[in-house]
Amino acid sequence: MPLLGLLPRRAWASLLSQLLRPPCASCTGAVRCQSQVAEAVLTSQLKAHQEKPNFIIKTPKGTRDLSPQHMVVREKILDLVISCFKRHGAKGMDTPAFELKETLTEKYGEDSGLMYDLKDQGGELLSLRYDLTVPFARYLAMNKVKKMKRYHVGKVWRRESPTIVQGRYREFCQCDFDIAGQFDPMIPDAECLKIMCEILSGLQLGDFLIKMAWKDVRHEMVVKKGLAPEVADRIGDYVQCHGGVSLVEQMFQDPRLSQNKQALEGLGDLKLLFEYLTLFGIADKISFDLSLARGLDYYTGVIYEAMLLQTPTQAGEEPLNVGSVAAGGRYDGLVGMFDPKGHKVPCVGLSIGVERIFYIVEQRMKTKGEKVRTTETQVFVATPQKNFLQERLKLIAELWDSGIKAEMLYKNNPKLLTQLHYCESTGIPLVVIIGEQELKEGVIKIRSVASREEVAIKRENFVAEIQKRLSES
């Protein structure tokens, strides 16, 4: 039954793609504006200079540059996400940006049409990767890896059709953690949920809830196994309920479920999972939600989705419609699709919707008026006099060679005010000043930009003094 494995993946990918596609409509307004302004500016300029390039300078539709401001926020968030993945023993890996087209074919259901194909320039037919999960499954099958805990942070590309492109980027970052291998039931699944909780707590995005859907309970047992209609109806009651351990217990005590073998097995696994989540201290974060089970036909086990419970609305902040910020699930059939003998490697994983998280954090910083430093420079080398370029170059080389982050202006004779203003505007905390007086006395002045205090330090001790001050701050 080579086609059987296709189905679970397709639906899981479809859910993931809906959950994780970056950010919501509101967040691209700025980008679209910027692009329109740029186009307008350029068009007007082109009229006056018809001899200059007659194309518009822009990034491709659905993409954008990441400015230094964006990068600072991303780096912080990705550091937190990756350090959580490492805390759970995951190895890093990477795959090429594109795959053979046939590797990706029939993995994404109706979303296949949204892949970026490369032009046939002779040779293989290629497509840009659409997620990080299919390349991972291809890697496992190709290298006959039966067991692996890995994370992968990288860009993926989805050519959203114009009608649904509204507010979504076509290039975006994914952060995935997956556990491949045959293990005792629910232990890796529980760890994936724990990881989601750790990351969402760590990012301090406010309260969140992870909603789970359980395939086997409804579809597998009711539709496929042909449960009696009254049992299906009974389950229908639970579908309306949301809840955690208590809901599982409730279902267990329902004789119409607990007296059915298939139902009992499914409920047993579910109970086990909640037992582990309780030991992990996160059971209260997980809500069992049968009504969530979109595309239920195709999953091979649990699927889950993390929602922010309330947007961090603060004075003057635009209300955010952020929704889902992480999703995951079990996909036991995907690796087998790549294996010539169809050998399966059970997998469970999660994907953090980092683009949405970037957006939330950026908006929050904007609201608070938080200024982001886009450099990490610790010391600025300045002079109040002319003809001190040589001394400045010597001093800055000493700082660099001692591992200190240092800058100076690339001018022979900059004004002192310009230099101090540069420190203030870029947030550099310390200035070392060398002038005629200092040179004569064999000292260097160290100035705190915040307090404007200056002290003279012996030339030969200045690096040590800087290091001391930096370690204290």
Added chain:
Amino acid sequence: MPLLGLLPRRAWASLLSQLLRPPCASCTGAVRCQSQVAEAVLTSQLKAHQEKPNFIIKTPKGTRDLSPQHMVVREKILDLVISCFKRHGAKGMDTPAFELKETLTEKYGEDSGLMYDLKDQGGELLSLRYDLTVPFARYLAMNKVKKMKRYHVGKVWRRESPTIVQGRYREFCQCDFDIAGQFDPMIPDAECLKIMCEILSGLQLGDFLIKMAWKDVRHEMVVKKGLAPEVADRIGDYVQCHGGVSLVEQMFQDPRLSQNKQALEGLGDLKLLFEYLTLFGIADKISFDLSLARGLDYYTGVIYEAMLLQTPTQAGEEPLNVGSVAAGGRYDGLVGMFDPKGHKVPCVGLSIGVERIFYIVEQRMKTKGEKVRTTETQVFVATPQKNFLQERLKLIAELWDSGIKAEMLYKNNPKLLTQLHYCESTGIPLVVIIGEQELKEGVIKIRSVASREEVAIKRENFVAEIQKRLSES
């Protein structure tokens, strides 16, 4: 003269592309083998299972997966490179993986044919980026940025034609640092050379030398300005020489050069540069090499290239032909190509040939038999008895919640030997052990994997004790 700006860039890109293309022929042997083996295995298996997928599982030609082992080496090297860029006050940024095709057109000279075009799926015509420099220039022009010091680490793609693909990857990583803006002469140029030296020293790749070519000295003054033939001849003598400051001094003292206005200007700038390099303490690392000046017509200033002087040959190590590991230069015309009014933004930058460096470091580790840990796990949670899953889950959650990197086996009842073997094979230094005895006494055993010593610690103190041990090691 809208075409004038095209030329300098073209040759610089061509030089860079020759210098920085990743690694040498020898290094893909393993990858090719692996791929052939994979193909053979698959082909044989396919014979027995004709009903299974009839395509080969592989990565696209010229690309490869990066295994956890690769990733560990890369992460270390990229950390060092990026921290150097930050030490010099650079901001991070990123651009999309693809650009409008016309953005890249006519920037790379004859290499244009090597770009990956995306399929025309309706909409814009796109190509994968070929380097990080043209997207940077596009960014500056599009946002009207006149001054910026940025670094950019990212993948680029070059569709090498089959005849030259030998040993080169079509997808590879570049690490670029660039300074854009109008500044006093040679100060940013000297900093770029300083950065190259810091990175190459920091990576401990062995001795290296940065070779510089100076366009103005030979081409600009001799060919374009029509110097007297005897002056050209005289310069011909110097072309044979390699050297640093002394060579510049020597040329200065040659009346046939020093009495020529253009020659004197060019030499003056060169002298200035060497003065700055001396103040930076790196003049001895820089060799002035007129014979290097390939494609001399097109540069707007200095171009430079860093070569490893000797390969780190050690007992049993294959001789490495690594050649150039970094390159850079001045490209004052590129940004103007994107500006409707042709406004120029002078730029100077460098690109670290990280793929070659990855390869050298990997080879060296292989020779030394150095084992790479692919995870960072600090503590393993084990039990010698059955039915201790619950206790293990509680313990590991405490460790995770305290920020400690911890793992356990996903088995209900793993054997103790299997658990300890896992620690040894993956390099986990500490084990916490919980069993019946420990549970009864309210303790946890902490075991050092290296010394096999075990101590019992009160259950409530075990996290603190672990943290103490980790901070000491």
